[in-house]
Amino acid sequence: MPGLENIFLSIKQSAELIAKDTDVAIKSLKEEKECKQNDKVWVVYWLDEV
Structure with missing residues (x-):
């Protein structure tokens, strides 16, 4: 078939x-977990995504 x-x-x-x-x-x-350990990295990551 x-x-x-x-x-x-x-x-x-x-x-x-x-x-x-x-x-x-x-x-x-x-x-995200790694970034929450380091707020500065999280902000950079977020800006990169936007």
């Missing part, structure tokens, strides 16, 4: 995108 293969591919792509987003979220959480 050719339709089934397409469904599987889109599920795989979705899973990869979710994994990528999760990685980004984890990284930014780690950066």
Whole structure:
């Protein structure tokens, strides 16, 4: 069934995108924790994002 293969591919792509987003979220959480230890770094980081 050719339709089934397409469904599987889109599920795989979705899973990869979710994994990528999760990685980004984890990284930014780690950066935020590190920045809270040093307020000056946090401000620089925030200005950089804006």
